Amino acid sequence: MRRMISGGLIAVGLLLAAGPATAQDLVRLQQDPNQWVLPGKNYAGTRYSELNQITTQNVKDLKVAWTFSTGTLNGLEGAPLVVNNTMYFVTSFPNIVYALDLTKPGAPIKWMYKPNQDPTVQGVACCDVVNRGVAYADGKIVFNQLDATTVALDAQTGKVIWQVKQGDPKRGETITAAPLIVRNVVITGISGGEFGVRGFVTGNDLNTGRQLWRVYSTGPDSEVGIGPNFKPFYDDHKGKDLGVTTWTGDEWKRGGGTTWGWYTYDPELDLFYYGTGNPGTWNPDQRPGDNKWSMTIWARDPDTGEARWAYQMTPHDAWDYDGVNENILVDQEINGRMRKTLVHFDRNGFAYTLDRETGEVLVAEPYGPVNWAKGIDKKTGRPIENPEKRTKQGANTTNICPSAMGFKDQQPAAYSPRTKLFYVPTNNLCMDYEGVEVSYTAGVPYVGAIVKTYPGPGGHAGAFIAWDATTGKKVWENREKWAAWGGALVTAGDVVFYGTMDGWFKALDAKNGQELWKFRTGSGIIGAPMTYIGPDGKQYIAILAGVGGWAGATVSQDLSLDDPTAALGAVNAFGGLKSEIPRSGMLFVFSL
């Protein structure tokens, strides 16, 4: 069963980038289809598994093999890992980490680790108290607590090896993202875009936790990690200290650009990729300028944090189109030429296919009914805006598509090298948006907008789609009543899996989107499926079920439905979920 992962180039690349033993171990493990050792399966984040016991023919017979309760009721994002016959995952706050022994019947707890966090940290989590997963490397499980602490545990025993405070919740700094580990560097971001946090990314030593580097999303080049090796593709991104000069006054100091999304890595180029979130306040009139480097995809050196290129998707954001969505690294033929691409489905409604060596936009097409921009200018890299949809302070701009939640939010897409398609869980949401003046106080929301969200054209709030990133075209779609807020998995059995906010875990035919199977988990799914081979040689599929996150916070946080603009606009669109789905915290594991 130990075949190479898809994208032979990546595997070769990993071998070329020979580092210390620890790196080699992680490389070997992620090539093993029997295991699932990174949140996105591999450094490329394809969420593609070579396993093919479960096929389009037999998936109809999939059954629950066993279940496990997380002991929590808030939203469960992310996917479990399976390393050496142990399953690892972390819950929503209080961020309990479980290690389950897959070699024993019913997968009993091997160890559990419950951090002792100040519960008041939950008050500065903008959108439910989620966590997107643990990382594994060199016998360690590394994860981020909501209170902005990064913790390394012994994977065998759950004992704490080190912990490091990355930020201060009293200033609104929290962490919800999964770490990325490259060689001996643990890479983590920060959340708090709604609290005027100045975003950053940190590298810590895997063995000691010592901080190796930190680079900010705003501010002078020296603090942003911009140096002589920074070679952005577009003129727009060239110039000294743009992280200061594209802002008014010192607004960059509370400039957002937080880094709470997914991280991927190309071992051959030795670059890691991530996106930054919204600029400071949501009120655009309070921060004239392009607001660099918010809303930006970055390529950086994992050893130093140094930037190689950057590409800002949404200059001077007026819609909260955070650029944090995952960047999937695959090599594709574009216009007859093989390119090392990065594919990114942005909150702003455009699906970008970039050259991941240079940051050049190769393809940028809407993957939903975008109306704030007519397209992306390939010469400048900038969106061609529709002035009617640029929001303002003191005026309610209506019917903007997508909504602040984007046509996609945290829910990660998958890519199959067999079909050469991307599988994308999407939202179909539009909004009304009005900027309001807001003043900054540390640790207090710094939002500055009134937002009302509702389903877009068609009236459905989401769809699961297949996307050709070489042409920028949707191949098929499966509509959902609610946003498809959970991640995707695609396998060599040509089956694609995802969950819905109303509790169905589904299997579709990767080739045509036909629904082949579904199971009712009893609560909404916002997590990402994964697959592995158990000690018995059988293929298993696992999914965490627990509604929540920004969209599902109406349920998980039991919000009042009185104000449709509450929860940053979520209540209007998702209030109805409260009468359809209860809160939950469950792991479901399926097999034939």
Added chain:
Amino acid sequence: MRRMISGGLIAVGLLLAAGPATAQDLVRLQQDPNQWVLPGKNYAGTRYSELNQITTQNVKDLKVAWTFSTGTLNGLEGAPLVVNNTMYFVTSFPNIVYALDLTKPGAPIKWMYKPNQDPTVQGVACCDVVNRGVAYADGKIVFNQLDATTVALDAQTGKVIWQVKQGDPKRGETITAAPLIVRNVVITGISGGEFGVRGFVTGNDLNTGRQLWRVYSTGPDSEVGIGPNFKPFYDDHKGKDLGVTTWTGDEWKRGGGTTWGWYTYDPELDLFYYGTGNPGTWNPDQRPGDNKWSMTIWARDPDTGEARWAYQMTPHDAWDYDGVNENILVDQEINGRMRKTLVHFDRNGFAYTLDRETGEVLVAEPYGPVNWAKGIDKKTGRPIENPEKRTKQGANTTNICPSAMGFKDQQPAAYSPRTKLFYVPTNNLCMDYEGVEVSYTAGVPYVGAIVKTYPGPGGHAGAFIAWDATTGKKVWENREKWAAWGGALVTAGDVVFYGTMDGWFKALDAKNGQELWKFRTGSGIIGAPMTYIGPDGKQYIAILAGVGGWAGATVSQDLSLDDPTAALGAVNAFGGLKSEIPRSGMLFVFSL
């Protein structure tokens, strides 16, 4: 599929006891094996189903059909009902009632009702904030809130029809039991034996909620419902105002005898049956006398509450052997003669087979390694005590079996007319017990004992057993690591179902106890299984999974393990569960 329920006499009796249309409806519904309209399946509380699609041969193929999250994390006792293709159940605090539409895929919510209770009521629940189920009659769902409110909802819409306050949580009065409805009378008890509550049972009008009668467990005959028709079998139970005279001073006013267990009803005799709990403080030296009518099984008239007979199992209790366990009503041949019997597995470790017309003890044998008494004197009905095991104030009496939790607690047994056996989930627990002086303050614990609980002989904390109640003999047993704290179900397929505190839902062969199947629910089970036929004609088995209750409170209430005597002695015996099983609130529904 509409066959008579087992025990033809009971069904005939129901027809003879022809009352208003509403009663007839409930009679008809409980005879229908496709439905499950009473917590114990029928008035007799047999938890036996005529359904036989699932057999000892095919139960190995049982799979999860669908699941539902309750949205809660405290202990889930009781079983759902299924009436007219709708499944109804109530959660632990905050006591959300769900109606699920079985006619639609995934059984979506038809309605839900979330009471608005003062959360501080949780502080006066002795042993987790459980609830043992809803009752159905005449288009209404009736249930008890923890805050001692009885509520009737429209079964179609979930709208409140009436609600009645039965007690005052500020005095420690709460309700955890399921109501019993007989004709137009809703019968409910009260909890609070650890708060010096004076126990009572109330009859309310099904249509209006108006109180029809209330009878107390202690006090003068006039308040206890003892009148000219009271004909106890034993001399010990005869005399005026024993509910006062068997106490010292006015201790009867805080005399316990709470009524939080299961209720059954014999339509032919027109009597309902229930047991009363421990006398006031657990310190026996503070309340000399027999302490009537604590620890007593009652037979009463449902229209008036008037007592027909009573039988006190544990006079002057010194062990907290609450007499509240269920009384299962079946007709059995005892010594060659058919008797209308009542079978009761008491906390004190004896399994009683009584004549339910008279209260005579026919059989009383230990169903575990009892050592506090050598047996029950058939002439007097009194236990033959071992003086060494009678607890005292100021002295630690050690190695008493059973423990205060009994060899069985709330977990209800089942009876199969096919095997003529009772299926009993049991504890194997012993204890050390020391009485301590305590003074009464309303709403403050009035316990007066230090208790430490541990597994009994053999080292296992529980077992699931089959019992012949005509001879008082155990036929087989299946040992469990933890107490078998969940209820039993037995079917005409000769399969018996129960769950374990460490999360396994199991099927055994009713004839020999062989384990045929098990499934890992991911949290401990303390609820009771039920079965029904779905709209598709298939047999389903449902179980609520959520560890908690007295034994599981270490997990559900996240108790510190520092003091082994905490949680009324539970921590020492059950602290280890915390590292094995998380909290949960899930409904699992299985089918072939």
